[in-house]
Amino acid sequence: MKNIRNFCIIAHIDHGKSTLADRLLDSTQTVTAREAQAQLLDNMDLERERGITIKSHAIQMEYTYKGEKYILNLIDTPGHVDFSYEVSRSIAACEGALLIVDAAQSIQAQTISNLYLALENDLEIIPVLNKVDLPSANPEEVSDDIVDLLGCKLEDIIHASGKTGFGVDKILEAIVERIPAPKGDKDEPLQALxxxxxxxxxxxIEVIFRVKNGEIRKGQKIKFMSTGNEYFADEVGTLKLNQVPKDVIGCGDVGYLISGIKEAKDVKVGDTITDAKTPTTQMIQGFEDVKPMVFAGIYPVDTEDYEDLRASMEKLQLNDASLVF
Incomplete structure (x- = not known):
């Protein structure tokens, strides 16, 4: 456990979060040159076209530092304010966060709102000044703004550029040195977020989780605490660019679970997974039902298409549990 680091990236839209994530994946050789493409973790066409992260992703990197191997779990967070609950659950799965600020645009509202979420969860914050290679960059002034916001020292701020790859090595070293290893007890009953x-x-449905206590094994009978449903863990594993099946996901680690769940509403973000035979008594705090933020009225042009519309909405809901209709 002492060699695991779980961290997320906090940034305003268009401050270079996805590009910097690409550089981290390149530097740790998680992605081969053949697989590499821009905004690798944004896999929807809309995300690439608009340059925003809608669906958060998790990916595991291996990094060797001073002769020791470390496992770095990057838990990506969506950049938009309407996803604040999803962001809060991603943050709850981490021990540290990279706070990325654009050297040309300075600190923006989104950065601050997500930063407060991170501070509430006692995360170790690593400030990164991105896009320092731009002609319009103003690193001195923006650095002062970050110091005012965080109360950190000037030398704690890492200067980087997602485009050129400058400063990426320093970011990786800071993740290992500054972010604490996960806490937890592998002998306790299973408790995973x-x-x-x-x-x-x-x-x-593939469930992405972080183990807080205990461990989860392939074939184990598990229970979701908020719904009370029980399933068998048909497959568990870690998330590289593709899924890597494993026999057991240990304490403090991040992984995925496949157990043949058909309905998206059976899986609630923020819920606790535990062992069906020896369940834990406590749910992980902070669980709530997702509240709708954007409302729309949708009608078919032709009344005969009403059933088709409903079937389409049901299919869309399978992919995104936050849709309510």
């Missing part, structure tokens, strides 16, 4: 889920048309 669900912070994301993805719909796979062939295998059902």
């Amino acid at each position: 669900i912070f994301d889920s993805v719909y796979n048309p062939f295998r059902g």
